[in-house]
Amino acid sequence: MSGLFKSSIGRKVAMALSAIFLMIFLLQHFAINILSVFSADRFNDVSHFMGTNFFVQFLLQPVLIFGVVFHFVMGFMLEIRNRNARTISYAKNNGSANTTWMSRNMIWSGLAILAFIVLHFIDFWIPEINTKYIQGDVSGLLPDGNFRYFEELQHKFENPIRVGAYVVAFVFLALHLLHGFASTFQSMGAGSMRRAKLQAFGKAYAIIIPLGFIFIALFHYFNH
Amino acid sequence: MNLTLKIWRQKDAKSKGKMVSYQVNDISEHMSFLEMMDVLNEQLINEGQEPIAFDHDCREGICGMCSMYINGEAHGPDRGVTTCQLHMRSFKDGDTITIEPFRAKAFPVIKDLVVDRSAFERIQQAGGFISVNTSGNTQDANAIPISKHAADEAMDSATCIGCGACVASCKNASAMLFVGAKVSQYALLPQGQIEATDRVKNMVAQMDLEGFGNCTNTGACEVECPKGISLENIARMNRELMKANL
Numbered sequence: 001m002s003g004l005f006k007s008s009i010g011r012k013v014a015m016a017l018s019a020i021f022l023m024i025f026l027l028q029h030f031a032i033n034i035l036s037v038f039s040a041d042r043f044n045d046v047s048h049f050m051g052t053n054f055f056v057q058f059l060l061q062p063v064l065i066f067g068v069v070f071h072f073v074m075g076f077m078l079e080i081r082n083r084n085a086r087t088i089s090y091a092k093n094n095g096s097a098n099t100t101w102m103s104r105n106m107i108w109s110g111l112a113i114l115a116f117i118v119l120h121f122i123d124f125w126i127p128e129i130n131t132k133y134i135q136g137d138v139s140g141l142l143p144d145g146n147f148r149y150f151e152e153l154q155h156k157f158e159n160p161i162r163v164g165a166y167v168v169a170f171v172f173l174a175l176h177l178l179h180g181f182a183s184t185f186q187s188m189g190a191g192s193m194r195r196a197k198l199q200a201f202g203k204a205y206a207i208i209i210p211l212g213f214i215f216i217a218l219f220h221y222f223n224h
Numbered sequence: 225m226n227l228t229l230k231i232w233r234q235k236d237a238k239s240k241g242k243m244v245s246y247q248v249n250d251i252s253e254h255m256s257f258l259e260m261m262d263v264l265n266e267q268l269i270n271e272g273q274e275p276i277a278f279d280h281d282c283r284e285g286i287c288g289m290c291s292m293y294i295n296g297e298a299h300g301p302d303r304g305v306t307t308c309q310l311h312m313r314s315f316k317d318g319d320t321i322t323i324e325p326f327r328a329k330a331f332p333v334i335k336d337l338v339v340d341r342s343a344f345e346r347i348q349q350a351g352g353f354i355s356v357n358t359s360g361n362t363q364d365a366n367a368i369p370i371s372k373h374a375a376d377e378a379m380d381s382a383t384c385i386g387c388g389a390c391v392a393s394c395k396n397a398s399a400m401l402f403v404g405a406k407v408s409q410y411a412l413l414p415q416g417q418i419e420a421t422d423r424v425k426n427m428v429a430q431m432d433l434e435g436f437g438n439c440t441n442t443g444a445c446e447v448e449c450p451k452g453i454s455l456e457n458i459a460r461m462n463r464e465l466m467k468a469n470l
Contacts, residue, residue, distance in 0.1 A: 004469035007428050008438045009400075009462050078438050082396035085437030087329050091230070091243050092322040094296030095395065098447035104395055106440060183441035189463035192456045 008081075011074060016187035018071040019180060023205070025064055030209050033216050036153055044147035048140040051128065051149075072114055079107045102179035109176035116169035123156070157220035166217045170210040177206030225251050225317035229264065231276055232324045234333050237340075241333065243322075253313040257300060258283060258290060260312055277336040283308040285450060288385030291392070292337055293324040298389035298448045306387060306450045326392035330399070330434045343434040344386050344402060350430035351423035352406040354415050365415070374412050381408035383451040390445035390453070396437030401445035403431050404457035411464050424464040
């Protein structure tokens with residue numbers, strides 16, 4: 001088993017496994033965020049549960065952080081090895097003749113997503129950790145006795161710069177997923193028949209989920 | 225037709241190369257690309273210049289020797305053909321054509337457009353074969369039942385001529401389409417099962433050792449392959465390696 005992950009293909013499989021994990025996480029994140037469009041109370045309840053549940057906070061959250069870091073580190077290592085595999089570039093290379101823009105630029109769409117995740121950490125995760133584990137307030141309540149989650153969410157999306165950054169980041173996520181989804185299953189060895197179906201599903205996932213996140217941001221921007 | 229050719233010239237493996245422009249006139253559209261190169265070389269020899277070194281052998285699209293990167297694509301703009309099968313009718317009068325060697329660290333340039341593709345040979349030697357006892361008691365291969373589907377698929381994989389267009393086209397200079405095809409042609413047949421585990425492990429290890437890049441599933445290799453080797457071969461190799469390690 002350890003031999004597998006020493007090989008280039010093994011690292012590809014590891015990359016794909018972390019991608020599957022992150023895509024499942026993204027779906028779950030979307031499912032919770034979209035609640036904020038339909039019901040503030042339901043969004044508050046689920047957010048409070050996710051923010052205070054021991055299993056989510058101390059088991060799933062570290063696994064998620066590991067998954068994100070692992071995916072990026074492996075991606076960078078892959079990029080470095082691949083750049084070293086061709087030390088002299090072509091004078092003329094017609095990449096668009098045989099590949100999509102998305103497939104050729106995974107590192108750049110990935111870096112844009114990484115930049116967003118860093119911002120998201122500063123914007124959301126660090127204040128959450130500060131409130132809950134440094135100030136010790138795990139009540140999830142505002143001074144008026146209501147849950148803080150929905151109000152904080154609406155407050156975040158008042159700033160048009162933040163909303164703009166959010167939209168741009170999710171466009172890059174869509175571009176990343178448009179290649180990444182099908183690529184994941186190719187790396188896992190999915191056969192051509194299965195891959196064709198996954199490709200269609202992947203395209204839908206890559207467009208609907210990021211578009212959904214953009215919708216949530218714009219919805220709150222225009223309805224606060 | 226009259227053409228301007230921008231060609232990579234490199235004296236030897238150690239020298240630094242550069243792009244040099246040449247003019248060729250009265251090229252027939254019925255010529256193959258290599259015949260056009262022959263015309264240019266004749267012209268250079270008559271002018272007392274060093275002819276351009278390029279690989280070729282059968283000129284029938286079988287041997288996999290020709291290896292030019294033409295206008296930014298391995299084997300030029302046509303699909304399903306090697307450079308020797310590419311015809312000048314694919315270009316227009318007055319065109320400027322850029323001709324470079326296949327670029328990869330694992331395919332070092334020997335001279336001009338000639339690259340050393342012996343890395344592929346070493347990968348084959350690491351496991352791209354089946355061991356058969358030829359003592360006289362060898363079983364007739366035809367006595368082993370093989371389904372038509374498996375035989376066809378194995379034959380499709382075996383059509384890989386090892387030209388290296390997959391490596392040249394891949395933005396990562398990955399050799400996985402080639403190795404995938406060579407692993408697949410045996411993995412699909414009963415004769416290949418006995419050594420399947422060692423084969424895939426050894427061939428992938430040799431591929432990594434040669435310094436090829438890693439596949440990111442862009443699919444450029446499949447598009448540019450003159451023999452239409454599909455990405456399915458890479459998926460099968462991945463499955464074979466996972467199976468061999470689990």
